[in-house]
Amino acid sequence: MSTPIKNRIGGVFIPVSDIEKAKKWYSEILGLEGGEIYFGHIYTAPMDGTAGLILDTMPKWRDEKGNISPYQVPSIQFVTDDIHASFQFMKDNNVELLTEIEDDFYFVFRDPDGNVLMICKDVS
Incomplete structure (x- = not known):
């Protein structure tokens, strides 16, 4: 097409x-x-x-009260070559971690605005 x-x-x-x-x-x-x-x-x-x-x-795109909904599911994926070092880095920087490292491949965190995001091993 x-x-x-x-x-x-x-x-x-x-x-x-x-x-x-x-x-x-x-x-x-x-x-x-x-x-x-x-x-x-x-x-x-x-x-x-x-x-x-x-x-x-x-x-x-904000509502009448000036609010906007953050991402409630991990719809954006950042990549890393070292998932364990990345997890520790986020922990050391007091980032809200929503999961541990799952399947030795990814973890999920929340940014200061409440957006749920993900970090995964780079497979490229």
């Missing part, structure tokens, strides 16, 4: 409450340097790979 839509993910959005705090936290956890804040509510993080990480306070 012919389609004008590319089979590539251009970016992954994560809803956050405070763009500066989120930028600082993700930069420390993922070792990010640089990136830009646009329009006062979007931070584009410099990432390796096919998709970019975009932190966004999403003012347009």
Whole structure:
């Protein structure tokens, strides 16, 4: 089938409450340097790979009380070459861990905004 839509993910959005705090936290956890804040509510993080990480306070998508739902399931996966060192790093940085290392392959954690995320061994 012919389609004008590319089979590539251009970016992954994560809803956050405070763009500066989120930028600082993700930069420390993922070792990010640089990136830009646009329009006062979007931070584009410099990432390796096919998709970019975009932190966004999403003012347009909040409810009448100003709230937005965080991800309640691990829908975004970060990769590592050393799952045990990554788990210990997150523990040492007081990140809320939701699981232990499962199947010697992945673990799940929560960011400061309540988003549930995952770290897995890189199989590429």
